[in-house]
Amino acid sequence: MPKNIQAIRGMHDVLPDESPLWQFLEARVKDVLGQYGYREIRTPMLEMTELFRRSIGEVTDIVEKEMYTFQDRNGDSLTLRPEGTAGCVRAGIENGLFHNQVQRLWYQGGMFRHERPQKGRYRQFHQIGAEAYGLAGPDIDLEIILVTRRFWQALGLDEPELQINTLGTVEERGVYREQLVAYLSAHRDQLDEESLRRLGSNPLRILDSKSPAMKPLIDAAPSLMEHLGEASRQHFDAIRQGLDTIGLSYRVNPRLVRGLDYYSRTVFEWVTTRLGAQGTVCAGGRYDGLVGQLGGRPIPAIGFAMGVERLVALLQEQGIGQGLNVPHAYLVLAAGEPQNQGMLLAERLRDELPSLRLISHCGGGSFKSQFKKADRSGASYALVLGEDELNRRVVGIKPLRQAAEQREVAFDGLREFFLSEAF
């Protein structure tokens, strides 16, 4: 026997029992994005490797060790996108979307990172993200956060915790970086291996370390907040005031530094305690330098991305969306003439009721076996068409989920029946 070929580690099939939940989530999220005027952009899954090196940053986990990079037949170095922001900026510059215009964009799709797979962390995962370009003020930061809050409401999810921080400008971070390196170097003996490595390359990431042994050292480290210039401070204060006015609760987390290098000023994450270690369901921030860094005329930008697998897990955990997309009815058919007439009737019903989910039995078999299949389909009703029913132009209707009697409805009355009973 040939060996079965399996999916790649960390990459998953979304099976038909779960896909209704994905569709529900995607539909609700798209509606919300539309409410705020965000428009969809679709960019390629493959980009030149250079794009991610220059945007996410050479000394980040993603670029150093997680990218799916290969040479194509022309010898170009290509990478499967590990996130959506870089491609969005590339597309915006290339297509002139940023010339004297404000753009509100969103995207969705598969992303690829060669991380160690665990619950909530995969090698192919899906994001829905949004980006706003051309707006420098704190009002758009606030809007972006409000968009994300509306997702939780639209999906019926308990609100995760909103954590916010500011990373200042590149210059402010430069000054802070020096102080941080001086502090950490003085306590070199308390740094773990990973942090020692980061000390020379990306010391801010050390603040994000999850090592309990280093917590006291990190807690006592100098704070970036104290190194902010006046404009950055005002920007952050304005966001906080906005959140307070709206009544949106949040926590300032001075250790929130994010794993991508392009951020400036505002960063935020929505974190849930319901999913174990991988609790960040949505994350983002401002990246005012990136468009210029990638060769465009510099314009301010801010955005976020959500992990769809994590949100689906949250929906499941909260029991939301059970029974989505189950069929309303299953048509049980006797062989011969009822088979064709039944198909015809089903077509007519689908014409009249486009949202009716009706499975016509195919493959023959006894009524008994067909009823079993009807039951297993999850349908609310079995519709029965035998010779006798066909002669009288009626359909037997047997409720499958409630203890009501079977009854008969004339062909012409079926539309009415479904409008009043099944929806």
Ligand code: HAM
């Ligand atoms: P990120 O924090 O790398 O940011 O990813 C955003 C979200 O994607 C995470 O909060 C998480 O929910 C999900 N995610 C990330 N990695 C995985 C994984 N391996 N498995 C499952 N889910 C994952 C970005 O990607 C930025 N581009 C966000 C952004 C947009 N910032 C500004 N604009």
